[in-house]
Amino acid sequence: MPVLAIRYDRLNSFLLRPLSRSQILELLPYIGLNIEDFDDEEVKVEYSPNRPDFGSPAGIAKALNCLKFEVEPKAEYALEGSGIQVNVDESVQEVRPQIFALYAELQFSEFTLKELISFQEDLHNGIGRKRRKFAIGLHDTSRIIPPIYYTTEGESFKFIPLNGSIPMSIDEILKETEQGVLYSHILPSKDRFPILKDSMGQVLSFPPIINGNVTALTERTRTLFVDVTATERSSAEDALSLLATALLDYGGVV
Missing domain, CATH: 3.30.56.10 (Phenylalanyl-tRNA Synthetase; Chain B, domain 1)
Structure with a gap:
């Protein structure tokens, strides 16, 4: 529990x-x-x-x-469009076919940052079945240049992983990082791997393993991009609904 x-x-x-x-x-x-x-x-x-x-x-x-x-909880929430486009390549169908995303404006603090990351991990470990059903990426939108592309890359593809300082290949990330060792078994393919990147080629995430370092959240973050990738649609929708509701409860605009 x-x-x-x-x-x-x-x-x-x-x-x-x-x-x-x-x-x-x-x-x-x-x-x-x-x-x-x-x-x-x-x-x-x-x-x-x-x-x-x-x-x-x-x-x-x-x-x-x-x-x-005796305050009645809201039955419905109003959502706003972001204008951010996510382009999905057909190659992801064989590895991790579902992706959903949201954009939020939120005043971050020391507490907010820690609580959202804790909430993210609890969702991963609980209804996400340790990232098997879905994986969540939280990103600082100010570092992203849309549109965003959800595609696949080979094991030699390199980027700087979250909290890293040098580029690592996908193969190195899977073998040498804590997240790679823990979650590499979830990936169905050993040839092509799911990658989310922006129009400049900056890597947002390598789901369900690790985020890229370029979009790391800080207390200065004011706009948030959330990606949820999954093996099935219902799991991704459940996760996104919970995250959207939490962000709205925090006073954000989603």
């Missing part, structure tokens, strides 16, 4: 009215959360994989607002 650490002040920032620590601890079990541990600053809760929306403080706050303040 996934565990999430939540600061009380962070949770209160999403609530209709602030609650005391004792009030929060009293209410959490009523929305189906098991309290693992707590101190003066934060509480660690275990949540069901059947409630992936509880993977962020915003999602938990939404349930608390409904329980404590």
Whole structure:
């Protein structure tokens, strides 16, 4: 079962009215959360994989607002078009055929960045079945020059992976990086590999393995591009819906 650490002040920032620590601890079990541990600053809760929306403080706050303040959750959200085009090459049909994407404007902070990355990994490990069903890439849109291309490359193709400093070939990434060793078995082909890149050839991601370094998120990020690649359509749609809802709950424009 996934565990999430939540600061009380962070949770209160999403609530209709602030609650005391004792009030929060009293209410959490009523929305189906098991309290693992707590101190003066934060509480660690275990949540069901059947409630992936509880993977962020915003999602938990939404349930608390409904329980404590009788605020009805939104049944529908308004989305806006981005104008960013994603071109899909036929070659991906044999390796990872589904791709969905969204664009969001969001005020990032130290908390937002950590929480989104944690939410991403919980989705990967839970309903994503350790990236077998889908993989999510989070990117700083300001570093991307559209249109975007979803295509395949051979094992000699090189780019700088996330948190790297030098270009590595796909073969090197699969054999020498932690992510490559962990997830290379998911890829059905050993000849062609899925790559997402922009019009200048900058690599956004090599799903489901690792992102490129050029679009890495920072606290200065203000616009976000999210890609979800998958083996089946329904899994990608589920992941994208959860991410879009979370970003809207954070006050973003999607």
